Amino acid sequence: MNETEIxxxxxxxxxxxxxxxxxxxxxxxxxxxxxxxxxxxWGPRAASVEVDVMDAKPGGRWRFVHRDDNGTEHGFHxxxxxxxxxxxxxxxxxxxxxxxxVALETLTLEEMDGxxxxxxxxxxxxxxxxxxxxxxxxxxxxxxxxxxxxELVARL
Amino acid sequence: MNETEIxxxxxxxxxxxxxxxxxxxxxxxxxxxxxxxxxxxWGPRAASVEVDVMDAKPGGRWRFVHRDDNGTEHGFHxxxxxxxxxxxxxxxxxxxxxxxxVALETLTLEEMDGxxxxxxxxxxxxxxxxxxxxxxxxxxxxxxxxxxxxELVARL
Numbered sequence: 564m565n566e567t568e569i570x571x572x573x574x575x576x577x578x579x580x581x582x583x584x585x586x587x588x589x590x591x592x593x594x595x596x597x598x599x600x601x602x603x604x605w606g607p608r609a610a611s612v613e614v615d616v617m618d619a620k621p622g623g624r625w626r627f628v629h630r631d632d633n634g635t636e637h638g639f640h641x642x643x644x645x646x647x648x649x650x651x652x653x654x655x656x657x658x659x660x661x662x663x664x665v666a667l668e669t670l671t672l673e674e675m676d677g678x679x680x681x682x683x684x685x686x687x688x689x690x691x692x693x694x695x696x697x698x699x700x701x702x703x704x705x706x707x708x709x710x711x712x713x714e715l716v717a718r719l
Numbered sequence: 720m721n722e723t724e725i726x727x728x729x730x731x732x733x734x735x736x737x738x739x740x741x742x743x744x745x746x747x748x749x750x751x752x753x754x755x756x757x758x759x760x761w762g763p764r765a766a767s768v769e770v771d772v773m774d775a776k777p778g779g780r781w782r783f784v785h786r787d788d789n790g791t792e793h794g795f796h797x798x799x800x801x802x803x804x805x806x807x808x809x810x811x812x813x814x815x816x817x818x819x820x821v822a823l824e825t826l827t828l829e830e831m832d833g834x835x836x837x838x839x840x841x842x843x844x845x846x847x848x849x850x851x852x853x854x855x856x857x858x859x860x861x862x863x864x865x866x867x868x869x870e871l872v873a874r875l
């Protein structure tokens with residue numbers, strides 16, 4: 564069985580999420596890079612997501628807005644440093660509810676005989692800033708995001 | 720006396736460089752944001768620096784090229800996440816000699832009664848990647864960079 568693993572070691576500045584998908588790497592890459600597919604997997608199921616901007620190339624910006632059942636909106640944005648199809652995306656990440664706290668996200672996709680190892684790492688400016696993200700319930704949301712992505716790639 | 724402090728703690732993913740400059744914050748910000756001034760301070764004295772690209776706004780790219788006495792060139796590039804005059808610049812950083820290793824750099828300038836506290840933090844994707852940067856002699860280069868910046872702001 565494929566399981567999502569979330570690694571949060573004490574005293575470190577990063578969070579690492581891994582998962583093996585039963586799909587070729589090209590399919591997983593398409594799922595994560597296509598703006599029209601973002602609402603199908605990005606964030607928790609309870610929120611709807613709107614892609615405000617997603618210009619997936621070096622220097623391009625991205626901004627997504629979550630809207631929950633009460634109409635509360637949460638914005639997230641960043642810029643792309645690197646987009647190397649179908650293996651790597653490096654981008655910055657800022658939750659607009661905690662302005663000024665920026666993380667560097669690295670998504671790596673590795674081919675494994677028709678399956679794909681997905682590794683999403685986020686390194687924060689400080690241990691405190693990382694721990695605040697974890698305290699905010701980020702772990703459950705991240706787990707749901709990866710589950711939804713697994714469901715999406717199974718359909719593609 | 721003002722001293723440059725470089726903090727590299729074992730097991731952490733970041734490097735923090737601090738210095739107090741005898742100049743108002745606006746002057747220090749101008750020095751770091753003006754492309755025409757980059758060759759006067761960025762990198763070691765022994766190298767000449769060419770600004771290939773420097774579009775200092777969110778999503779803008781930057782690329783600088785060092786050239787040493789032997790004509791050897793080293794490229795560095797990244798993208799700007801945030802540029803908040805005169806207090807903060809957040810950008811990505813990649814040394815082209817170690818492709819795929821990206822750091823998130825945060826420069827913070829704090830006003831202190833006409834003087835300015837400069838804090839440059841670089842957080843790397845891994846401890847190993849940070850330590851490799853330190854092993855490559857980055858510390859001496861960083862110290863020289865800050866010294867040169869102090870000399871420049873004294874002239875502005």
